[in-house]
Amino acid sequence: MEHFEIRNLSFSYPTAKGKKSLDDVSLKIEKGEYAVICGKSGSGKTTLLKHLKTVLTPHGKRSGEIYFNGFPLEKVSNREQSAKIGYVMQNPDDQIVTDKVWHELAFGLESLGCDQKSMRSRVAEMACYFGIQDWFHKDVATLSGGQKQLLNLASIMAMQPELLILDEPTSQLDPIAASDFLNTVRKINVELGTTVIITEHRLEDIFPYADRAVVMDNGRIVANDTPRNVGKLLYEQGNPMFTAMPAPVRVFYNANGKGDCPLTVREGRTWLNKEFAEEPKITEIPFETIEDDIENPAISLKELWFRYEKDSPDILRGVSLDVPAGSLSAIVGGNGAGKSTMLKAVCGICKPYRGKIKVFGKAVNKYKSAELFKNCISMLPQDPKSLFVKKTVAEDLAEMTKDRKKITEAAEICQITDLMDNHPYDLSGGEQQRAALAKVLLTEPKLLLLDEPTKGMDSFFKETFASVLQKLKDQGITVIIVSHDVEFCAKYADRISMFFDGQILTTDTPQKFFGSNNFYTTVANRMSRHIFRNAVTSENVVELYRKNKGEKA
């Protein structure tokens, strides 16, 4: 039986001047199904999800019907909807209502007026199922982002919903926390039979397990089938959404593979094994090596040591790094390893107690603050929102300089010209990131530091963002990215450094760096490493595949 049935749903926001956010959407979700909805930012995914719960439904012009368990949704009482339809939102922090973990877990049950005894057992049950017992009495503020989102999920599951709706739940999390979270969602679906409807950018962890993939574009559903078929359909249509597919799918179709499309790394390896039963002739793509001695580095760090408080452990434990001028360098590494702290040290926000920082050959403490941040260094913080202080993007940019021409230029580089009159908070995550970048660029830096710039961006925004970075590089600006996003760094960076245990361990080109890693590497590399020696991106794999096949033919 259908759990949800949407019939010809159209919707437009009152301010949209007739532009439809949802356009004749019809969709059936079966009981117990795991459905993923994908699409670009702004394609109407969130709007669609919000329609599945009456209290969250936005105001605007609407036509069409929604049925829940065969009844029109608006006839289902608010109370029943609260208990049966769970909804997890994007931002882990703002969703939390109370200050203690136990209280948050009980919040939904308290609202429903549950009695003490059943509340106790349900809360205990959920805490055990999600492994929360160890932090049951903790303050919410002390949790990590991943833990917070898990708490949000657990507090909804405590109400025992039949159906779980998740709106980009992992966009604010690092990859490891994200994959943990998605595994838990899958566990709920498999073990409890809860229906799951999820929107996500990170399709690698969902696609292989989902029963149904729905692709939206401009408020319409353009594909609705099993993930395997959707991959094929998108490739055949030449749909730009194809770039968001998991790496094995992209490699398979771009290499004109035949047969069943692989969805996971394992399936991808099996497929490549079959294709190359004997070892291929060309196993390497040509790459440049980097020289160890750098003349006139943009920044040079020597043996930095830093800790936040007198008694706390050292965060930086002898960081040494040279970055050549005009390069795009990436620093990757685990969560909380101290990558962001290193950037803060370069900016002078954190003062190392030992070691030297030189920026363009001059010690950083010799610079006056005004000198350092004018035409020299600038940093884009992890949360771009913290840079905005005005009512429109244009006003925010005007805070940095009076020169109109420069503002227009920066806006053009960052492709935000048509967003200038919007409130910064109304922009999507990717747009905010670019607006903040424009603001940072107005200091005309020679050295740009970016802290997790691709967090919460979909694959299209990432490409646009990469093209912006390329433009900056062409202007001779040195860019340093600190990121969890291995795929992005592999594709666009010139040099990659590994940050671990408070130090920079190795620095190399992406090909060499990821080529010699076994686990900490890209999906494309994990899938092809037994055959090709240094294919890092899916493009690399396709290139090598074609070269080898071309010769054989």
Add this chain to the structure above:
Amino acid sequence: MREDAFSKFHPAVNLIFFIGAMCFGVLLQHPVYLLAGMFASGVYYFLLNGRKGIKAIAGMIPLFIFITLFNPIVNTRGITVLFSLFGRPYTLEALIYGVAVAAIFVVMLLWFGCYGKVLTGDKFTCLFSNIMPSIALLLVMVFRMIPNFVRKAKQIIAARSSVGKGTEASASIKDKLTSGMSVIGVLTSWALEGSIVTGDSMRARGYGTAKRTSFMVYRMTKADWVLIVIMLAMLGVVIGFAASGCMYAEFLPERNIAPIEGVNIIAFITYLGFLLIPTFLHIKEVIQWNISRYGI
């Protein structure tokens, strides 16, 4: 942090103790009783805070002396004039009264210090959530909002200083003001936006669809009831004796302090015993633990 023995009791027990200790701490001016208050609160404060506690207590000594010496300057009543200051008499009675006021002040500080450690915000709201669930929830949300605000403000200031928009010590007051104003402005919009999401999240979890109940993370056990009965009985005894006037003390204009003798000693011992309940429980736990450790 590990909780001390008394903190492990039900919040209602904690609350009754502190109401008792603080009310009598303010009302009783009798020097012997004040001494008892200082002793009990000091010891418990030390047990809760350890070495840091000694520092804090030592820090109160100058305050104590200051209040003592300052009182006779503003208060010139009293019959024994020691000397004159600024043409006003500085009397012995006022000085002694100053000691009493200073003692009350210090005892209150110490009890409040203990209160903050024992009856944390969540325990306090928990006490009221049964009677007034909505107001208790409101309090919880406000408690959560304030540290959030501070954290975000710090984040914004750090972000701005890394693009050269920070305020340095050398910046003019006007610059500092404008920069501060814009940070406050943006904090407000940030908070407003967050509260929309929080509101959605609350309604999505059925807020307002039924009469709220409260999840009781703390449960009344037999030990809690026993302790409550003991405390109330002790308070009853103290109040009874207080009504008879045996704790009366007057300093101005003439010293008039009720003597502690005969049956009145019972009142004093009961009072001291009451104040030492947390300390007693603490020591009892330490001893028990050591015994059981040797048993293993």
